[in-house]
Amino acid sequence: MTATAARRGGTGRQGPDALPVTLGALKARVDHELGEFARSETALLEAIDPDLKPVGEQLRAIVGRGKRLRAAFCYWGWRAAGRDDGDDIVRAAAAMELVHAAAVVHDDIIDRSAVRHGRPTAHRALAPPRTGRTGGAGRSSAGRALALLTGDLLISWSGQLFTGCGLPSAYLNRARPLWATLARELVAGECLEVLRTAPDADGPAGADRSLQIVRYKTAKYTVEHPLHIGALLGGGPPALLDVFSAYGVPLGEAFQLRDDLLGVFGAPDATGKSNLDDITGAKPTVLLALMRQAATDSERRELHTLLEGGPAAGTERLGRFREIAERTGARRGVETLIAARAETAAGAVDAALLAGRLPPRAAEALHGLARHCLARER
Numbered sequence: 001m002t003a004t005a006a007r008r009g010g011t012g013r014q015g016p017d018a019l020p021v022t023l024g025a026l027k028a029r030v031d032h033e034l035g036e037f038a039r040s041e042t043a044l045l046e047a048i049d050p051d052l053k054p055v056g057e058q059l060r061a062i063v064g065r066g067k068r069l070r071a072a073f074c075y076w077g078w079r080a081a082g083r084d085d086g087d088d089i090v091r092a093a094a095a096m097e098l099v100h101a102a103a104v105v106h107d108d109i110i111d112r113s114a115v116r117h118g119r120p121t122a123h124r125a126l127a128p129p130r131t132g133r134t135g136g137a138g139r140s141s142a143g144r145a146l147a148l149l150t151g152d153l154l155i156s157w158s159g160q161l162f163t164g165c166g167l168p169s170a171y172l173n174r175a176r177p178l179w180a181t182l183a184r185e186l187v188a189g190e191c192l193e194v195l196r197t198a199p200d201a202d203g204p205a206g207a208d209r210s211l212q213i214v215r216y217k218t219a220k221y222t223v224e225h226p227l228h229i230g231a232l233l234g235g236g237p238p239a240l241l242d243v244f245s246a247y248g249v250p251l252g253e254a255f256q257l258r259d260d261l262l263g264v265f266g267a268p269d270a271t272g273k274s275n276l277d278d279i280t281g282a283k284p285t286v287l288l289a290l291m292r293q294a295a296t297d298s299e300r301r302e303l304h305t306l307l308e309g310g311p312a313a314g315t316e317r318l319g320r321f322r323e324i325a326e327r328t329g330a331r332r333g334v335e336t337l338i339a340a341r342a343e344t345a346a347g348a349v350d351a352a353l354l355a356g357r358l359p360p361r362a363a364e365a366l367h368g369l370a371r372h373c374l375a376r377e378r
Contacts, residue, residue, distance in 0.1 A: 022365065023372060026075060026090070027068040033087075033094045037161055038063040058125055059150060062101050065117050070096035070226045072369055073248070077230025080240060080362035088166035092233060095165065096226050098158035103186060103221075105151035109144050110194065111281050118272040123147035167233060175232040182225045189217025196284040206289035211253065213284060218259075219252025223373075239357050246348035247366060250341035255373045257338050260285040261331065262377065264322065270377040275318050282307040287325060287334050294328035338374065345370055 042056035074093035083089065107113075108121040115121060127143030159179070163172060193213045227244035262271050263278045264287065278285055292300060306321055325331045349366050352358035358366075 023068075023072055023369070026072055029087075029090050030068045030071045030094045030097065031064070033091050033161075034063050034097060035060075037094075037157070041157060041160075054126060055146060055150060058122055059153070061119075061125075062105065062122060062150070062154070063098070066097055066100065068097060069369070069373060070100055070222055073223055073226035074230040076362055076365045076369070077227035077232075077236070077244060078234040079230075079365070080227075080244075080358055081231045081234030081236030082359070083234040089230070089233065091165035092162055092167055092172075093226070093230065095158045095162035096229070098154050098161060099182070099186075099221065102151045102154035102158070103190075105147055105154065107190070109147055109151075110190070111277060111283075113273065113277055115273050118269075121147075122150055126150070171233050171235070174235065175229045178225060178229055178232060182221050182229075185216045185225075186221045189213055189215070193217055193284060197282050198284075206284075206292060207286055210284050210286040210289045214253050214256045214286065215249065218256040219249055222255055223252035224248030243348060243352040243357055247345045247352075250348075251345035251370050251373060254338045254341035254345070257286060257334050257341070258374055258376065260287050261334055261338075264318075264325065265331070266377060276314055279306060279317065279321055280309070286337065287330050290330035290333045291325055291328050294330060295324060299324050299328070342370060342374055 038060050042059050045059075046052050046056045071090075071093040074096050075089060078089045078093075079085070104116065105122045108116055109123050113121050114124055119125070123140075123143040123146070125143075126146040127139040129139075162179075165172075192209075196209060196213065224245055225248075227248050228241055231240050231244060260278065260283075263273070263285075264275055266275070268275060277283075278288075282288075288303075291303065295303060302320070303324060306317055346367060349358065349363050353360065353363040
């Protein structure tokens with residue numbers, strides 16, 4: 001983040017302790033609503049047959065984890081529209097977390113990831129016990145199938161919790177069309193990532209194509225859409241939605257760019273996942289696109305080998321990938337993109353505050369949420 005953006009969080013009411021208290025209290029309320037909802041729904045599921053207990057346990061575990069950022073953005077979209085706090089909006093905001101939970105489950109299946117938050121991913125956890133009749137391949141296939149169905153149920157739950165949150169139907173109807181947009185763009189981003197994943201992908205437009213994936217796979221459903229849904233629920237004007245787009249898209253992109261860097265350079269104990277996931281999956285990240293653009297011919301060939309698997313051990317493979325990322329300036333380039341987007345998002349909030357289009361408390365919360373999104377180790 002640039003010096004200007006950092007100063008916004010350095011003094012007064014926007015100091016580093018201002019948001020965590022608010023976000024922590026909101027997170028606790030979202031955790032409570034999700035916990036109660038998951039316990040009720042999994043009890044009904046398990047009542048169908050005792051064999052479904054492992055699925056119910058996994059659903060409760062999945063729902064019980066998360067930073068609750070999407071819920072926080074939805075909540076502050078509502079508050080920025082001039083609405084008061086209430087349990088109904090917290091439940092509506094919590095529905096955003098179920099969309100995210102479903103996306104994570106499906107993403108881990110696609111990526112064949114083994115660990116998430118330091119625990120086995122859903123398709124690993126749901127693989128049935130090994131028996132004489134069930135080999136490794138059969139167990140993996142069953143685990144993936146059960147996880148896929150679990151993710152599908154989480155999507156259904158999100159709509160169920162949203163429509164049953166307690167807000168008037170007229171309020172819900174204002175935001176309902178945006179759910180279709182959210183789903184369409186999230187799936188579009190996931191599909192583009194699958195279609196553009198290849199060890200030998202290259203080209204001068206690689207970074208722009210990777211940024212497009214970032215925008216649709218993560219940025220919009222993490223920040224912009226939750227803010228819009230909250231504002232629409234609260235009857236916010238179109239000008240407020242414009243502010244949230246100007247803030248939400250760059251911040252959401254910066255959030256995912258930070259995540260991509262942590263995926264390679266972060267500490268697994270903090271991130272809860274392997275540093276090799278994006279490398280073994282040959283993910284079309286902006287980091288990789290910038291590496292390919294600036295790499296020498298020999299480095300480009302080596303990258304292809306590293307992404308395909310090659311003979312190198314995991315630590316050697318990761319070390320060499322990091323070296324190329326540093327030498328080509330790709331890591332620094334991603335940091336520059338993050339800083340520029342953070343500044344753009346902060347500027348959008350400041351301009352809206354000066355123009356009277358954003359209440360001071362909401363502006364303070366959005367600045368704090370931006371800091372929380374980007375100054376993280378996991």
